[in-house]
Amino acid sequence: MNMTTNWRIVSASLVFSFGFANAAAIAQQCSHAEGEPWVDTYGYTWTLSQSGSSVSGTVAVFCPSPWLWVVEGDESGGQIDVTAWNPDWWPGAENACNQWFRYQGSIQAPSCDSGSGSWFNDLSSSGTWAWGKDCDIPSTEVSEFIEWSDIEYQRTTGRFKGILQGGSGPDFGGRRVQEDIEPGGTDSCWFPDSIYPPNTNISDPGSQTGIGTDNRYTGYDTFGWMEIPVLYYRSANRAPCEAAPLQQMQIACSTGYEDYAVNYMSARIHLNNVVCVEREGDAECKTWP
Amino acid sequence: MKVRSIVAMTASVWILGPSVGAQEPTKRVALNVNEGRPVAAAVRALNEHQAIVVTYEDPRYEFQVDIKDVTLEVRNPEAPPNPAARVLVPRGGPLALDFTVSRTTNELASPTETLQQILNAAERNGTGGRFEVEQSDRAFHVVPKAIRNARGAWIEQGSILDAPITIPSGEMSSFQMLTAFCAAVSEATGASVHVGVVPLNSFNRHGGLIKADKERARDVLARILESVSDRLTWYLLYDPGGKFGYALNISTVATRGGAEASTEDHSAESPTDAVPTSPVVIRQ
Numbered sequence: 272m273n274m275t276t277n278w279r280i281v282s283a284s285l286v287f288s289f290g291f292a293n294a295a296a297i298a299q300q301c302s303h304a305e306g307e308p309w310v311d312t313y314g315y316t317w318t319l320s321q322s323g324s325s326v327s328g329t330v331a332v333f334c335p336s337p338w339l340w341v342v343e344g345d346e347s348g349g350q351i352d353v354t355a356w357n358p359d360w361w362p363g364a365e366n367a368c369n370q371w372f373r374y375q376g377s378i379q380a381p382s383c384d385s386g387s388g389s390w391f392n393d394l395s396s397s398g399t400w401a402w403g404k405d406c407d408i409p410s411t412e413v414s415e416f417i418e419w420s421d422i423e424y425q426r427t428t429g430r431f432k433g434i435l436q437g438g439s440g441p442d443f444g445g446r447r448v449q450e451d452i453e454p455g456g457t458d459s460c461w462f463p464d465s466i467y468p469p470n471t472n473i474s475d476p477g478s479q480t481g482i483g484t485d486n487r488y489t490g491y492d493t494f495g496w497m498e499i500p501v502l503y504y505r506s507a508n509r510a511p512c513e514a515a516p517l518q519q520m521q522i523a524c525s526t527g528y529e530d531y532a533v534n535y536m537s538a539r540i541h542l543n544n545v546v547c548v549e550r551e552g553d554a555e556c557k558t559w560p
Numbered sequence: 561m562k563v564r565s566i567v568a569m570t571a572s573v574w575i576l577g578p579s580v581g582a583q584e585p586t587k588r589v590a591l592n593v594n595e596g597r598p599v600a601a602a603v604r605a606l607n608e609h610q611a612i613v614v615t616y617e618d619p620r621y622e623f624q625v626d627i628k629d630v631t632l633e634v635r636n637p638e639a640p641p642n643p644a645a646r647v648l649v650p651r652g653g654p655l656a657l658d659f660t661v662s663r664t665t666n667e668l669a670s671p672t673e674t675l676q677q678i679l680n681a682a683e684r685n686g687t688g689g690r691f692e693v694e695q696s697d698r699a700f701h702v703v704p705k706a707i708r709n710a711r712g713a714w715i716e717q718g719s720i721l722d723a724p725i726t727i728p729s730g731e732m733s734s735f736q737m738l739t740a741f742c743a744a745v746s747e748a749t750g751a752s753v754h755v756g757v758v759p760l761n762s763f764n765r766h767g768g769l770i771k772a773d774k775e776r777a778r779d780v781l782a783r784i785l786e787s788v789s790d791r792l793t794w795y796l797l798y799d800p801g802g803k804f805g806y807a808l809n810i811s812t813v814a815t816r817g818g819a820e821a822s823t824e825d826h827s828a829e830s831p832t833d834a835v836p837t838s839p840v841v842i843r844q
Contacts, residue, residue, distance in 0.1 A: 313838045332840045340840075355839075372839035390839045398837050422764070424739055424755055450761075462634040462651035464596030466797040467757050475759035476812060477789075480746050493760045500756065507647045508631075508639040527833040542640065 291515030300349040301383035302444025302484045309386075311374075311402035319353075321346060321442075330355045334368040335527050349378050350447060351386065369394050381447030381481070381523040382406060410437030412532040414550040419557060420493055425557050427536075428495030429548035432488040433520065438531070444484035447523040448494070451476045456516035460496070460504045460540060468501050470514035473536070495538040495548040501559070510540040518550075580745040585663040587613065590680075591656070596628065598655035599691055600795060602678045602700055607793050607813040612671050612700065614813075617690030617719055618650070618798035618806070619704035620751070623712050626651050626688050627800045646823060652688060658682045667819070675700055696782060698790065703778075720806070721778035721796070723748040729771035735763035737770045737784045745777050752805025756797070762788050782807075791815060 283336040304326050309317040317327035323407075324347040329339045332355065344353030352375045360370040361389075369392050376388015384406045391397040393403060412433045422429045435443045452472045461469035481488035496514065515537045521528035547556035593601035597783045603616045621627050628651040635645070657677050660669040668674050675693045679702070683690055690706040703719035725744035732740065735758070742753040772780045785792040795809045 285780070308647055313840075315840075333838075334840050335842060357840075366842060366843055368840050374839075392839050392841075394841065396837050396839070396841070398839070400839075422733075422735065425735070425760065428760065448562070457835075459636075460632070462647075464628075464630070464652070466799050466804060466809075468809055468811065469759065474757060475761045475812065477763040478759060480761075491761075491766060495593075497755065497760075499754045499804065499807070503799075504643060505814075506803065508635040508645045509641050510636065511638055512636060 273355055293490075296449070297335050299380040299447075299481070300445045301346075301378040302349075302441040303383070303517065304346040304351055304353075304378060306407040307384075307405040307439050307443060309372065309404045311404040312400050312540040317342065317402065319354075326351070326353055326377045330465055332368075338368075349380055349383075351376060351378055351388070374400055376400065377527075380445045382525040383443075383445055385525050402527065405439070406522075406526065406529060407439045407443065408522055408524070408529055409531050411445060412520055412534065412551070414534065415487075415493065416548070416550070416553045416555045418511075419555070424498050425493065426497075427501050427546045428493050429550075429555055430491040430493050431548075431550040431553070433532075433534075433550075435482060435486045435522075435531075436489075442484070443482045443486050443522070446482045447479055448482060448488070449477055449479040449521050449523075451519040451528075451530075453517035453519035456514075456536075458512075458514040458516075460500075460509050460512035462507070462509065465507075466503065470538070471516055473516050473518050486501040492550065494536055494550060496540060496546065498559075501540055501546055503541055507538075511531055513537055513539040513544055562761065569758065584665075584760050586660045586669055587663045588658045589661050589666075590658045592654070593656075594652075594654040596650040596652035597797070598652050598685075598688070599678060599682050599702060599778065600797070602655060606668075606671075606674070607811075609666070610668055610671070611752070611812055611814055612668070613698060613791075614671075614675065614700045615794045615796075616702045617704060617721060617796040619691075619707045619717055620798050621650055621689065621800050623708035624710070625712070626708060646713075646801060648799070650688060650800055653685055655681050655685065656831060671700060675702065676703075694778075696779075697717070698786070699782065699793070701778060720745060720751050720753070720780070721776070721781065722751045723777050724774040725772055725777045725780060726774055727770055727772040727780065729769065731769050733764055733767040734784060734788050735760070736767070738808065738810075740770065741777070741781055741784060744772070744780075746802030746805075748777070753796075754805065755810060756809040757811070758808075759788075759792075759812065787813050796809060 275470050299450050302317045303321050305321045316331040319326055324345045326344045326346050328342045332340055340355040342353050342355050354371055354373040356371050371391035376391050378386040385403040387401040389399050410456050413436055415432045444473045456471040458469040458471050480488045483489050518534040518536050520532045522531050534551040539547040544558050545556055546559050561750050583699040595601050595818050600616045603614045606614050627648050631647045659674040679691045687702050691702050692705045704717055706714050707717045709715045725748045727740050727744050745753045791812050793813050794824050797807050
């Protein structure tokens with residue numbers, strides 16, 4: 272029998288809209304000005320530290336040769352206001368540089384490695400500035416199991432948070448991270464022609480979450496077998512078995528997303544109705560159903 | 561991405577010259593798959609290598625020859641004996657064809673022709689199901705058209721996603737939309753449909769208002785996915801054992817040029833030219 276393929280054109284009708292509680296809700300305010308030094312429009316190099324909202328440090332200006340000025344000010348919610356003081360200024364000095372200048376502006380999330388604003392100085396001059404720096408990248412991430420999901424059909428999945436650590440940035444608040452595929456995962460639950468694809472890779476490349484001021488994810492990384500696949504693989508006598516994909520974590524920089532950690536993930540279906548989830552060493556098990 | 565060895569999509573050894581009337585030089589690419597769902601495997605290969613979105617829906621196989629019992633093959637030796645367990649999968653088989661892609665971009669010369677080639681090749685095998693392709697604004701949908709009944713005669717079997725469904729208006733996460741969708745299709749068709757493997761983080765974080773009033777299920781599902789990303793497709797796979805019904809699996813597709821769909825331009829401004837005066841000056 273020769274059955275010809277039919278090609279039908281279907282027009283989509285849009286009758287509802289989306290717009291709440293999505294990824295755009297991620298916090299987008301840089302919480303720190305410290306880390307790698309900033310280099311601005313004028314070639315000045317700012318080396319800053321921050322305690323609370325107070326910012327201090329130095330800026331190497333050209334006056335006319337390189338010279339360190341003292342910086343103080345504050346940063347909060349990505350808004351920065353710092354004043355650089357000439358340590359050698361005295362009233363009436365000739366052939367000396369001006370006394371101070373002040374930068375006000377913002378640091379741009381989620382990369383937090385660039386910023387811009389306006390300046391003015393004690394000579395009533397003013398202008399605009401922009402600065403950038405090498406992107407602060409954590410050296411590692413630790414995982415924290417928070418809870419089992421309470422969403423129907425997901426109650427065999429765990430909610431994790433990552434905590435960024437180390438690297439050049441002591442604080443990554445306001446940054447954004449995303450997950451990507453890292454080859455090398457395994458899935459011993461899967462068998463050829465299963466009704467589910469093998470979970471050898473994370474299923475959500477490009478999924479993002481923000482970083483809070485405590486360096487923790489603002490959202491959850493939910494991971495594990497869902498309920499019906501657990502029943503399916505138990506029914507097929509596959510347990511004990513495990514899906515163990517690798518998760519490449521990346522952090523937002525103005526140049527793109529940079530790798531900073533690979534997490535080992537594991538979702539196990541055990542005998543005796545036990546399921547387990549693990550993210551980079553933090554594991555949790557429960558009896559289900 | 562790891563590609564299972566049974567799916568091979570490699571450039572063939574011969575190269576054709578420029579197509580007649582075409583601006584771009586082309587070449588032939590071979591596609592060879594051999595598994596229980598050969599059409600699904602071919603669709604998956606396209607989704608993983610081409611910047612198009614193709615969805616796939618299994619038929620519900622009935623003919624014994626189209627089904628394979630793999631209970632003993634798949635049993636984990638560590639698992640306790642379970643005489644009640646019976647694992648059935650589609651029998652499938654090999655599917656081989658070659659098609660035309662751009663020599664410079666590797667993009668399909670004609671996605672519609674390629675998909676038709678795949679379905680024609682599957683039909684020539686004479687086993688399994690028969691499919692047709694439907695095209696919407698942003699995707700191609702490979703849907704079942706016919707199967708062999710228990711006596712081996714070909715009979716029509718349409719897509720369960722052609723059923724009109726109703727979902728009461730409500731705000732919910734995209735994952736909850738999927739579960740509401742599965743419940744609505746199950747109710748409308750009598751077939752059991754459940755959420756299989758999906759990108760959980762994205763579907764948990766996205767959401768909004770959903771409403772469907774006697775609307776075709778496929779259109780509703782397409783809208784749910786589009787609200788999360790334009791890089792998603794679905795594979796609606798049927799358990800021939802019947803116990804688990806349909807699993808609605810959702811996965812990402814390849815991106816044109818490998819670029820991630822995103823985001824904002826975070827490049828720093830360079831106002832140097834516009835700012836001739838520096839903040840530090842020597843007083844004369």
